[in-house]
Amino acid sequence: MPEKPPRVRFAPSPTGYLHVGGARTALFNWLFARHFGGTLILRIEDTDFERSSDAMVEGILAGMRWLGMDWDEGPFHQSQRLELYRETAQKLLTGGHAYPCFCTREELEVRRAEAVAAGRPPMYDRRCRRLTLEQIAGRRAAGEAATIRFAVPESGVTAFEDAVVGTVEFANAELEDFVLLRSDGIPTYHLSVVADDVEMGMTHVIRGADHISNTPKQVLQYRALGAPLPVFAHVPLILGPDKTRLSKRHGATSVISYREMGIVPEAFRNFLALLGWTPGEGGAGREVFPSDELIGLFTLEGISKSNSVFDPDKLAWFNTEYIRAYPAERLLPLVEEEWAQVGFTPDRPREEVLAAIELTKTRARSLKDFAGAFRGYFGDDFAYDTAAVTKFLNDPAVPGMLRELARRYEGAGEFTEASAEAVLRGFAEEKGVKAGLLINGARVALTGQAVAPGLFAVMVALGRARVARRLAAAPQAVALA
RNA sequence: GGCGCCAUGGUGUAAUCGGUUAACACGUCGCCCUCUCAAGGCGAAGAGUACGGGUUCGAUCCCCGUUGGCGCUACCA
Numbered sequence: 001m002p003e004k005p006p007r008v009r010f011a012p013s014p015t016g017y018l019h020v021g022g023a024r025t026a027l028f029n030w031l032f033a034r035h036f037g038g039t040l041i042l043r044i045e046d047t048d049f050e051r052s053s054d055a056m057v058e059g060i061l062a063g064m065r066w067l068g069m070d071w072d073e074g075p076f077h078q079s080q081r082l083e084l085y086r087e088t089a090q091k092l093l094t095g096g097h098a099y100p101c102f103c104t105r106e107e108l109e110v111r112r113a114e115a116v117a118a119g120r121p122p123m124y125d126r127r128c129r130r131l132t133l134e135q136i137a138g139r140r141a142a143g144e145a146a147t148i149r150f151a152v153p154e155s156g157v158t159a160f161e162d163a164v165v166g167t168v169e170f171a172n173a174e175l176e177d178f179v180l181l182r183s184d185g186i187p188t189y190h191l192s193v194v195a196d197d198v199e200m201g202m203t204h205v206i207r208g209a210d211h212i213s214n215t216p217k218q219v220l221q222y223r224a225l226g227a228p229l230p231v232f233a234h235v236p237l238i239l240g241p242d243k244t245r246l247s248k249r250h251g252a253t254s255v256i257s258y259r260e261m262g263i264v265p266e267a268f269r270n271f272l273a274l275l276g277w278t279p280g281e282g283g284a285g286r287e288v289f290p291s292d293e294l295i296g297l298f299t300l301e302g303i304s305k306s307n308s309v310f311d312p313d314k315l316a317w318f319n320t321e322y323i324r325a326y327p328a329e330r331l332l333p334l335v336e337e338e339w340a341q342v343g344f345t346p347d348r349p350r351e352e353v354l355a356a357i358e359l360t361k362t363r364a365r366s367l368k369d370f371a372g373a374f375r376g377y378f379g380d381d382f383a384y385d386t387a388a389v390t391k392f393l394n395d396p397a398v399p400g401m402l403r404e405l406a407r408r409y410e411g412a413g414e415f416t417e418a419s420a421e422a423v424l425r426g427f428a429e430e431k432g433v434k435a436g437l438l439i440n441g442a443r444v445a446l447t448g449q450a451v452a453p454g455l456f457a458v459m460v461a462l463g464r465a466r467v468a469r470r471l472a473a474a475p476q477a478v479a480l481a
Numbered sequence: 482g483g484c485g486c487c488a489u490g491g492u493g494u495a496a497u498c499g500g501u502u503a504a505c506a507c508g509u510c511g512c513c514c515u516c517u518c519a520a521g522g523c524g525a526a527g528a529g530u531a532c533g534g535g536u537u538c539g540a541u542c543c544c545c546g547u548u549g550g551c552g553c554u555a556c557c558a
Contacts, residue, residue: 013558048557105556112555121483122554147556165486174484174554182556189558213485213553236487236551243550271493274506278494287493287506304494307551311492314507324520363519392517424516439516451518 006038006203010064010071011193013045014056017254018063020246020310021208021238024272028235029206030069031273031298041200042074047192049079063255067269068291073200078192085187088195088225089148089180097224098180100146101128102139123176124149145183150190150221152177158216163204163233164303170216178217194218198227206300209234209307233300236276236307246310262366263315264334266291267322271315273298276308288321316365323364328357331370338371339378346378352463353378359453359461376447377461384475388450392440399474401431401438402445406471415464417456424456445474 010026012018018026033040042064046052061075078085092098103124112122129151131139140146152175159169180191187195197205197218212234222229240250252258258268270289279297283289289297323331335357339345346353356377357370364370376382393399408423409415424442428435439455446467452458459467 011558015558045558051557101556103556108556116482119482123483145556149556162486168485170485176554179556184556186556188556193558208552209486210552211558214558216485234486239551241492245551274493276493284495285505306487308494309492311507314493317507320519365519388517434516436516443517449517452516453518455516 004203006033006036007041007201008033008038008204008206009041009043009197009200009202011043011045011196011207012060013048013051014053014060015048015051016056017256018060019253020255020272022060023063023067023255024238024275025206025208025235026064026069027067027269027272028233028277028298028303030071031295032204032206032300033072034295035298038203039072040070041076041202042071043196043200044075044077044079045189045192046077046079047186047189049186052079059254059256066259066265067255067272068265076196076200078187078196081192081196082186084199085181085192085195086185088198089187089191092150092180092221092224093148095224096151097221098148098150099129099131100136100140101149101177101179102131102144102146103128124178126177129177147179147183148181149177150180150217150224152217152220158219160215160219160229160232162212162215163231163300164236165209165212165234165305168212168215170213172216175216175220190214190217190221194221194225194227197230198222198225202230204231204233204300206233206235209236231300233303235303236305238275239307239309241309241311243307243309250310251312258315262338262368263319264322264326264367267318268315270294270322271318275310276304277302278304288318288325320365323361323367326361328354328361331357331361331367334367335370338367342371344371344375344379344381347380348378352461356461359457363451363453373449373451374447376449377458380466382448384444384448385450388444388448389475389477391450392444393475394477395437395441396476398437398441399445399476401427401433402441402471402474405438405442406468409459409464409471410468415460417454417460420459420467421456441474442471446470 008029010029012022012026030040032038044057046057057075064071089098108124111125115122128149153172156172157169158172158175159167162168178190179188181187215232215234219229238246240246242250246253252261255268259265269291273289273294274287277298279289280299280302283293283297332354348356360370360374360377364374370378373385405424405427408427409420413419424438425435428438443452443455443458444450446458446462462470
């Protein structure tokens, strides 16, 4: 439990869209900050100019907004904070914790290859670490470019306490003298993260477990800089169904693609939160947690140590749960987005649209359904599903009976679920057919679909006029075949 | 290869100080309901906790080893 309001950050690299792993890292940071009344900082790690782009930054921000996450400071761009990194490198240099290295990329590559061939670990051999001041001055004067490397202690261990994994220890002999500043003066990740995390006063660093091996290199810098260590919390990775790291091969990995699949953002957030984290006592036995509850329940203690597998079925389940639980008013804006995408406009008053959403939402698997299978509830611009027609309007006598039934409904009198049912059942009896035959046929005629809520509820939602019109226009299976 | 992290049903996770018929949810299967399909209700199958050794009266839980998965091993992040 932090005693002071914590300061945490989400620091994506804009070399790709916001993927599910990054989104979960962001979510954990966000939940943590909100739970403890802390501050979430958004920092764009764009020091790799070739691979970074503004479009990716936009995509990442869009993904965060879609998931309902906000931030308190930033976005800061590392590309605009170069001065800080150079100063930090200089500090390390003057403190004797770093040194210039004149080895070229080519030389390094050759030596690495040799080391590997000889069965030695391919670490930098530290030859420039032994350069004298005169040699350095001489080579600088000669115009040789240099990187700045951190001087890792040659013995001993570097350890840190991880909030999820516990104590993690690395032998310093395993750590190479990593590059802090490239020869063009641009910092590497190792330098920029710690420079920023120190300068921005981060109290907790919550990030993917893929960074655990980098952590000792960062701890060494904190020490050299005389800066207090943040609490590290390394979150296990998310894997695909085949238990390998989630990648494009597994299908959708971009957060935005889930929006495009008709997933409700809060459902996705709920699903993501439970991937590698479980609420304690307060959430026992439940899994559906709206955002506020997630915030109230979230602590680092609940983060699990092992990797988790992304299960699309479970996500689909959360999605149906949320769609079903949302009041129509809340669903409407989400549904309208879907309509906009397919160019559909409801031709019914708002009240009726809301009622139709309320009625259909229990069968929705995705928001897409409202712009697809459920279109007939919102307007006359819908199509008949051929499979449904084949299945339930196959009997050539049915359309004729439905036309006749349509006239029964046209008459005056009340039009309620009960009355609509009585009319249909009475009519079926007259004709000597099973009510189910007409009910199933009518469903297709009215909605275009084989699947729908109870028929008489559908009739009431559609209204007498539409019911009569659509029954009269019932398609023939043969005509469509 | 080296180093690091991890290891409970198909999946996500539970299981106070080591003592439970190893629990819940998703998924799967069956039944009920029924005008379709979901939902809902009821029920079932599915792990003896990766494997092997310890420690202990007793280990999912502690220790060691093995195996496996993942990560890191760049002038990427």
